[in-house]
Amino acid sequence: MNKVEQRLPLGYNKIDNLLIIGGSELLILLQMFSGSQDESRLTDLIMRYWNEMVRYAESILGNHQDAEDAVQSAFISIFEGFDRYRDRDDKALETVLYVIVKNKSIDIYRKNSLRTYSSLDDNIRTVEFSVPEEDSLACAIAGLPERERDLILLRFYHGYSVGEIAEMLDISYFAAQKGILRAKNKLIRKMEEGG
Amino acid sequence: MMKVMDISRACGVVNDVMLDSFHSSFGGETLNRTEALNKIKLIHSAAHKRSPASVYLKRVSVVILTLAISTGMVFTFSEDARAYVTNWVKEINQNMTIYHFYDESNNDKVASVRIKHMAKGYFEKSHTQYGSPFSFTFENEEGKRLSIDCYRKDKFSIHLERDSGSSETIMINGNEGEFYGKTSEAEDCILIWTNTGQNLAYVIIGDLDKEEMIKIAEGVYTKVYQKEGDEDYEG
Numbered sequence: 001m002n003k004v005e006q007r008l009p010l011g012y013n014k015i016d017n018l019l020i021i022g023g024s025e026l027l028i029l030l031q032m033f034s035g036s037q038d039e040s041r042l043t044d045l046i047m048r049y050w051n052e053m054v055r056y057a058e059s060i061l062g063n064h065q066d067a068e069d070a071v072q073s074a075f076i077s078i079f080e081g082f083d084r085y086r087d088r089d090d091k092a093l094e095t096v097l098y099v100i101v102k103n104k105s106i107d108i109y110r111k112n113s114l115r116t117y118s119s120l121d122d123n124i125r126t127v128e129f130s131v132p133e134e135d136s137l138a139c140a141i142a143g144l145p146e147r148e149r150d151l152i153l154l155r156f157y158h159g160y161s162v163g164e165i166a167e168m169l170d171i172s173y174f175a176a177q178k179g180i181l182r183a184k185n186k187l188i189r190k191m192e193e194g195g
Numbered sequence: 196m197m198k199v200m201d202i203s204r205a206c207g208v209v210n211d212v213m214l215d216s217f218h219s220s221f222g223g224e225t226l227n228r229t230e231a232l233n234k235i236k237l238i239h240s241a242a243h244k245r246s247p248a249s250v251y252l253k254r255v256s257v258v259i260l261t262l263a264i265s266t267g268m269v270f271t272f273s274e275d276a277r278a279y280v281t282n283w284v285k286e287i288n289q290n291m292t293i294y295h296f297y298d299e300s301n302n303d304k305v306a307s308v309r310i311k312h313m314a315k316g317y318f319e320k321s322h323t324q325y326g327s328p329f330s331f332t333f334e335n336e337e338g339k340r341l342s343i344d345c346y347r348k349d350k351f352s353i354h355l356e357r358d359s360g361s362s363e364t365i366m367i368n369g370n371e372g373e374f375y376g377k378t379s380e381a382e383d384c385i386l387i388w389t390n391t392g393q394n395l396a397y398v399i400i401g402d403l404d405k406e407e408m409i410k411i412a413e414g415v416y417t418k419v420y421q422k423e424g425d426e427d428y429e430g
Contacts (some may be wrong), residue, residue, distance in 0.1 A: 042235070046235065047225050047226045047227065047230075047231040050225075051223060051224055051225060052221045052222050052225075055221040056217070057223045059220075071413075072234075075238050076238055091210075095210055095213055095214065114257075125215050127217045127220060128216060128220075129212045129213050129216035130212070130255070131212050135208055137205035138206075138209050140280060141205055141206060142211045152202070152206060153209065156202045156203050156206050157207055157209075157210050158198060158210075164237055166383040184202075
């Protein structure tokens with residue numbers, strides 16, 4: 001373990017302009033991206049969404065520390081895959097972040113409780129919402145199980161490829177593909193039953 | 196027959212309503228910029244711990260050092276010529292100098308670091324070990340920063356947005372290094388050197404004169420070990 005054997009006097013001076021960055025850790029992170037716009041955008045994302053996502057993760061996990069870990073893990077995924085998100089607007093990123101945070105929270109939940117995913121489905125707190133009843137297709141989509149709804153939104157609304165979705169959700173390509181097909185078939189059946 | 200366009204439209208409705216509801220349920224106070232940047236540091240630390248030869252290092256085989264100017268960030272370059280300098284291969288582009296180090300194939304592990312000299316008025320702000328053997332940041336009361344970074348030669352090359360012609364060769368404890376002075380008020384000075392026999396390269400960035408930077412560099416002592424029982428030696 002590194003240690004500083006000769007400590008200089010410690011002091012703290014509040015720095016207002018934190019764009020003046022020292023130390024290699026941020027520099028290594030920042031240079032992953034194509035320019036200052038990425039860095040600025042990512043900082044903004046964290047500023048805007050960190051607390052909200054932690055609150056959401058905490059609603060799933062019931063534990064603040066685990067929630068922070070889940071959100072941290074989600075942002076690592078976003079950072080690492082930023083090439084695919086760079087040209088997306090903030091609304092698109094919101095959905096992605098929400099889905100990834102949920103996924104990471106589920107992972108932690110499963111590790112902690114050793115429950116199966118299907119039992120978790122019953123216990124996970126979803127975001128309650130309702131869509132206009134006259135929009136039968138939107139109702140059908142909203143009524144899909146959480147995971148399948150996410151797949152449909154990412155694929156057909158946000159336009160991510162199957163491979164990208166698989167990476168986002170940390171599942172295999174075939175699991176993503178199968179999930180999307182299954183969800184789409186369910187929608188078709190629901191619409192046909194609805195007339 | 197359900198068309199993709201229909202699904203896309205309906206998905207849009209669901210997406211918007213879902214996010215609105217999400218924000219109502221979980222929205223609230225946001226982080227300030229300071230807090231956000233601290234989170235970024237934690238994220239990077241966690242990512243590095245998760246996978247030492249991580250995506251960060253795999254994807255990017257270079258470190259681009261940003262100069263400590265008020266808006267200083269990452270930059271691009273086009274290749275022009277190469278020059279050979281002891282201990283490294285220097286690639287010179289229009290406004291960029293890139294230091295590629297020899298593959299020393301040593302695997303020096305930094306056991307401890309001593310910084311024996313620091314400029315007057317500077318105090319330690321932080322020291323970390325993210326993605327490079329070590330990194331120190333010092334600061335003075337005016338908010339001026341000085342960073343001392345150490346990198347593994349086999350893992351990094353160093354890019355400087357500086358014209359190589361503006362550097363001068365200097366010696367640090369018998370090792371050759373290069374010093375870049377300020378070319379404008381907004382810039383910092385840069386001192387880069389390696390230690391022969393160690394797989395480590397060092398960079399100091401700060402707003403100090405050459406003599407002071409050299410004195411600081413000469414006071415950086417790194418203990419490394421390669422295996423237990425090896426005699427420690429200092430950089």
